[in-house]
Amino acid sequence: MLSDFDLMNLIKSGRLMIQPFSEEIIRENGVDLRLSDEIGRHNDLGKDFVLDPSDDVAISKTYSLTKSPVLLIGPSEQVLLSTYEYVEMPDDLMGFVELRSTWARHGLSIPPTIVDAGFKGTITLEVVNNAPYGIALKPLMRFAHVVFARTLSKVDKSYSGFYSGQRGIRLPKKVRVLHENNLVSPE
Numbered sequence: 001m002l003s004d005f006d007l008m009n010l011i012k013s014g015r016l017m018i019q020p021f022s023e024e025i026i027r028e029n030g031v032d033l034r035l036s037d038e039i040g041r042h043n044d045l046g047k048d049f050v051l052d053p054s055d056d057v058a059i060s061k062t063y064s065l066t067k068s069p070v071l072l073i074g075p076s077e078q079v080l081l082s083t084y085e086y087v088e089m090p091d092d093l094m095g096f097v098e099l100r101s102t103w104a105r106h107g108l109s110i111p112p113t114i115v116d117a118g119f120k121g122t123i124t125l126e127v128v129n130n131a132p133y134g135i136a137l138k139p140l141m142r143f144a145h146v147v148f149a150r151t152l153s154k155v156d157k158s159y160s161g162f163y164s165g166q167r168g169i170r171l172p173k174k175v176r177v178l179h180e181n182n183l184v185s186p187e
Helices: 004-013 056-062 101-105
Strands: 017-019 030-042 063-067 071-073 078-083 086-088 093-099 113-115 124-129 135-137 142-150 175-178 183-186
Touching: 030 071, 071 078, 078 142, 093 101
Parallel strands: none
Antiparallel strands: 017 086, 030 063, 030 078, 030 142, 071 135, 078 124, 093 113, 093 142, 175 183
């Protein structure tokens, strides 16, 4: 895992890019990322709607994206948020994204999120409000914390998938069914 000293050296050398960059986001052993002004909310498609994650049309119906000066998350609501910072990872560094503990203490949670070696883009965060009340977030609040780790060697295949280069929230991608053994895997 990398220290603040290691991270500053990677940033100064240009190997790790975080834009816009402010030294305030560098922490003892990671980087705090701030929120953008975009929020993705589930559309109310009725209780009988069933999502087929292999259907692009169905996926496109599930969320509405808006920009707002206040990101209100209702009780028991799951939303998509985006980091304000754009990150470019070198091919020998990956990151673990966690929620800052202050937000977890208020009742928010995010699933484990990995930033792959070679990833470029803003980071979309899947956020759930477990509290019995709404929570108002504002753009530019420090929200997520990324802990970086070096891979033992450079990866052979830097990340270049569906979410590469994203700016703002990118909706979930379609999954494809592998007919040979009936498994479902991402495209």
